[in-house]
Amino acid sequence: MDFSFNETQKEVQGLARQMLTDLATVERLNAIDKQEDRFDADLWKQLAEAGLLGVAIDEKLGGMGFGFTELALFVEEVGRTVAPVPVVPVLVSTALPIQKFGSATLKKAWLPKIASGESLVTAALMETGNEDPATPKATAKAKGKNLLVSGTKVCVPFAKQSDAILVSAKTSKGVVVVLVDPKAKGVKLTRQVSTTREPWYEVVMKDVLVPEAAIVVKADKGAAAMKWVSERTMAALCAMQIGVSDKSMRMTASYACERQQFGVAIGTFQAVQHRAANCYMDVECLKLTTYQAVSLLDSGRDATNEVAIAKIWAGDTGHRVSYAAQHLHGGFGIDRDYSLWRYSLWARQIEMTLGTSARLLATLGERIAAGKAFAE
Amino acid sequence: MKLEFTPEQEALRKELRAYFKKLMTPELVDEVSQTPGEGGGPLFWKAMRQLGKDGWIGVGWPKELGGRGMSEMEQFIFVEEVMRAGFPFPFLTTESVGPILAANAAPRLKKLLVPKILGGEIIIAIGYSEPGAGTDLASLKTTARKEGNEWVINGQKMWTSLAHHADWLWVAARTNPDPEVKKHKGISMFLVPATAKGYSLSPVHTLGDVRTNATYYDNVRVPEDHLVGEVDGGWKMITSQLNRERLSLVNVGSFAQLFNNVTKWAKDTKLADGTRVIDQPWVQINLAKARTGLEALKLICYRQAWSMTVGELSMQDASAAKVYGTEFFVELYRLLGEVLGQSSVLHMDSKGAVLRGRLEMLYRTASIITFGGGTNEIQRDIIAMAGLWMPRAKR
Numbered sequence: 172m173d174f175s176f177n178e179t180q181k182e183v184q185g186l187a188r189q190m191l192t193d194l195a196t197v198e199r200l201n202a203i204d205k206q207e208d209r210f211d212a213d214l215w216k217q218l219a220e221a222g223l224l225g226v227a228i229d230e231k232l233g234g235m236g237f238g239f240t241e242l243a244l245f246v247e248e249v250g251r252t253v254a255p256v257p258v259v260p261v262l263v264s265t266a267l268p269i270q271k272f273g274s275a276t277l278k279k280a281w282l283p284k285i286a287s288g289e290s291l292v293t294a295a296l297m298e299t300g301n302e303d304p305a306t307p308k309a310t311a312k313a314k315g316k317n318l319l320v321s322g323t324k325v326c327v328p329f330a331k332q333s334d335a336i337l338v339s340a341k342t343s344k345g346v347v348v349v350l351v352d353p354k355a356k357g358v359k360l361t362r363q364v365s366t367t368r369e370p371w372y373e374v375v376m377k378d379v380l381v382p383e384a385a386i387v388v389k390a391d392k393g394a395a396a397m398k399w400v401s402e403r404t405m406a407a408l409c410a411m412q413i414g415v416s417d418k419s420m421r422m423t424a425s426y427a428c429e430r431q432q433f434g435v436a437i438g439t440f441q442a443v444q445h446r447a448a449n450c451y452m453d454v455e456c457l458k459l460t461t462y463q464a465v466s467l468l469d470s471g472r473d474a475t476n477e478v479a480i481a482k483i484w485a486g487d488t489g490h491r492v493s494y495a496a497q498h499l500h501g502g503f504g505i506d507r508d509y510s511l512w513r514y515s516l517w518a519r520q521i522e523m524t525l526g527t528s529a530r531l532l533a534t535l536g537e538r539i540a541a542g543k544a545f546a547e
Numbered sequence: 548m549k550l551e552f553t554p555e556q557e558a559l560r561k562e563l564r565a566y567f568k569k570l571m572t573p574e575l576v577d578e579v580s581q582t583p584g585e586g587g588g589p590l591f592w593k594a595m596r597q598l599g600k601d602g603w604i605g606v607g608w609p610k611e612l613g614g615r616g617m618s619e620m621e622q623f624i625f626v627e628e629v630m631r632a633g634f635p636f637p638f639l640t641t642e643s644v645g646p647i648l649a650a651n652a653a654p655r656l657k658k659l660l661v662p663k664i665l666g667g668e669i670i671i672a673i674g675y676s677e678p679g680a681g682t683d684l685a686s687l688k689t690t691a692r693k694e695g696n697e698w699v700i701n702g703q704k705m706w707t708s709l710a711h712h713a714d715w716l717w718v719a720a721r722t723n724p725d726p727e728v729k730k731h732k733g734i735s736m737f738l739v740p741a742t743a744k745g746y747s748l749s750p751v752h753t754l755g756d757v758r759t760n761a762t763y764y765d766n767v768r769v770p771e772d773h774l775v776g777e778v779d780g781g782w783k784m785i786t787s788q789l790n791r792e793r794l795s796l797v798n799v800g801s802f803a804q805l806f807n808n809v810t811k812w813a814k815d816t817k818l819a820d821g822t823r824v825i826d827q828p829w830v831q832i833n834l835a836k837a838r839t840g841l842e843a844l845k846l847i848c849y850r851q852a853w854s855m856t857v858g859e860l861s862m863q864d865a866s867a868a869k870v871y872g873t874e875f876f877v878e879l880y881r882l883l884g885e886v887l888g889q890s891s892v893l894h895m896d897s898k899g900a901v902l903r904g905r906l907e908m909l910y911r912t913a914s915i916i917t918f919g920g921g922t923n924e925i926q927r928d929i930i931a932m933a934g935l936w937m938p939r940a941k942r
Contacts, residue, residue, distance in 0.1 A: 172556065172620055173549045174853045180548060240548055424935035439938045444931035445924070451863070451934050452871045459550075459846035466550040480842045532839070536831025539810060539838060546803035546841055 183241045187223055187248035195254035197510045203255045208370045211255045219288030233283035239469040243410040250414025253513045260328040263407040264294035265337045268400050272388045294337035295324035295374055304339045305397035311340035311347050316383040323375050330372035331360050339397045346393030350385040367516045402478045405525050406468055409461040412485040412521045419496040419514040420450040426500055443499060450492045457488040476544045479531045486528035489518035559624055567632035570594055579635050583908055584757060586635035587712040599667030604641055612649055613665050623852035630800030640664060640671045643792040644717050647784050653772035656738055672713035674704040674762055682922045685731035691720035698774060700767040710748050710760040713741055723779050734781040738773045755912025789921055790865040796920050797872025799845045802879060806837055808902055809883045833882045840875045863934030866926035873916040880910045
């Protein structure tokens with residue numbers, strides 16, 4: 172049991188925090204919000220130059236060659252600054268499975284370009300009425316050695332800006348995982364507007380030709396691979412929620428020390444202090460359960476229960492901390508010239524993405540009933 | 548960062564689980580069930596000495612003090628397993644007062660008491676609270692004055708738990724009556740043997756059937772080396788002891804076992820319509836909520852144990868563990884009680900009692916933990932001040 176970060180982890184965390192604090196300033200975020208897409212292309216390039224986009228990509232493929240823990244710490248820092256960069260869809264949901272399951276050719280084709288920032292890629296994990304990408308409704312049928320993929324995916328981040336979309340589809344032999352070119356014939360993208368204004372798309376695919384070389388995982392192992400992707404994406408969202416909620420809480424504590432009412436700082440009121448203290452405990456629980464999930468995933472151990480538990484905490488902590496922060500800030504919390512509002516939107520989006528607390532409690536309950544979640 | 552046990556720690560957990568399966572004979576279980584959380588019977592003391600003889604009580608203590616020289620983490624693992632086994636281990640003596648005493652007591656007393664603590668031979672009760680000093684502990688009025696080479700102690704303590712089984716008392720007394728001196732800077736710690744002349748006690752019976760005590764000190768005389776640490780230097784020992792106590796109070800072991808027992812009961816029990824209790828969606832949700840809260844508590848505890856190993860136990864984290872843990876227990880008893888339904892209010896002596904009536908007893912005792920060991924309001928003040936740098940509240 173070791174709760175400390177090692178030197179590498181501290182360096183990644185320090186570098187990410189420094190760069191994001193310096194570059195994702197409130198002025199910069201305001202400017203990006205005026206663009207059509209909430210994406211800071213310059214910042215993405217700078218993160219690539221610093222090596223951070225390749226933090227978990229093999230050294231031979233242009234990355235730094237560290238593990239999932241280092242990547243999660245980077246994602247946490249993005250949450251802390253709500254920087255407009257798609258670290259989770261690109262680096263976690265897509266680059267990691269290409270690296271883990273893809274052929275040597277596929278890895279060489281994509282990972283160096285992802286690490287250098289030249290290419291964006293994304294993953295389509297959601298369908299309407301189905302939030303489990305391991306059991307897709309989309310279908311794939313063989314056409315010689317190639318596949319024809321049909322179906323509709325929703326809430327796909329950065330689909331239009333990406334050069335490839337990781338898609339799971341069912342075949343008669345099981346689930347396949349493929350890379351779909353968003354510009355391919357038969358793909359129709361429609362913009363969706365998410366609460367954070369992160370660019371999302373509905374992706375409708377009709378007999379889209381996927382060449383054999385773009386198959387990431389074959390039908391016998393696709394469902395397990397998508398569970399692998401799902402768990403890492405959930406854990407990364409939890410890490411981002413740590414950054415979002417920790418920063419909201421600390422902004423609130425600072426604000427309460429400055430803001431004077433009745434001639435004293437409102438932070439001297441016990442009612443205010445206690446609401447902040449509740450946030451502190453929530454953030455601690457989120458941190459610990461998330462780091463446990465990340466650590467187990469990084470060791471390649473089963474973490475089904477631990478990931479679900481972390482995501483329940485991410486939902487609950489995100490919800491409670493963001494409303495406490497908004498409330499204690501009073502009007503400042505909703506003023507778009509002050510940056511707290513962005514944190515609230517991100518907290519909500521993460522809470523509702525890839526498993527809400529209610530659904531995950533039901534899943535965990537089923538596992539308890541099945542004897543798969545004893546309190547060891 | 549690696550939030551997994553090492554193979555050695557996993558092996559230790561297994562060894563302890565097997566050990567306690569043997570130790571907890573049906574007779575011992577019966578005896579300790581009569582006085583929940585308290586122990587004190589002949590089989591309890593026999594088992595305590597066995598734990599001492601087998602080298603478990605001091606598993607994480609340094610070898611020169613008679614321990615096995617492992618870390619605080621192994622010590623925590625031991626306590627988790629002893630609690631999981633349902634043995635009423637006197638953790639305040641061994642985990643909380645013990646290490647502070649070992650670090651600060653005069654050589655003669657250290658030599659006398661540490662082997663007895665690690666041997667499972669004594670219980671030390673804590674004398675802090677008074678009729679007029681609870682949360683505001685520094686306002687305590689019990690006094691100790693030096694006469695020749697003795698200290699003379701006078702006053703009354705409240706809620707001196709386990710005093711009726713205790714061999715020694717760990718007593719905080721005012722040694723500096725000067726009103727100009729800050730009140731927490733005039734307090735010293737003393738070790739008082741329960742056999743001392745002038746010492747007496749009377750029982751206080753509580754809602755949870757747990758007996759506690761009022762203790763009285765009427766010109767109690769102890770030799771000068773019964774002072775622990777420096778004169779007027781007691782406050783730091785009190786706060787470190789309380790930080791350690793806060794971790795022990797919320798040890799995850801017994802609660803994990805309670806969760807597993809209720810889960811097993813829900814699997815083994817059928818409703819009138821023939822479906823199992825555990826097949827009900829609301830039961831699964833309650834158990835999932837309990838499990839989610841327990842997981843966080845477990846990690847809070849392990850992180851605290853790890854912090855003690857590397858010497859970084861912070862006051863905000865000790866307070867956060869205490870508040871989260873105690874408020875979660877109240878919630879846990881409710882979530883699990885709801886699963887048992889009507890049976891959850893059957894007393895352990897009743898016909899039809901479920902799981903030895905443990906949940907019926909626990910919800911009655913749970914009301915003590917949110918204020919005992921430092922009330923949660925003050926813990927939240929500490930979190931806000933030390934964890935979030937908010938201003939110290941004026942009182």
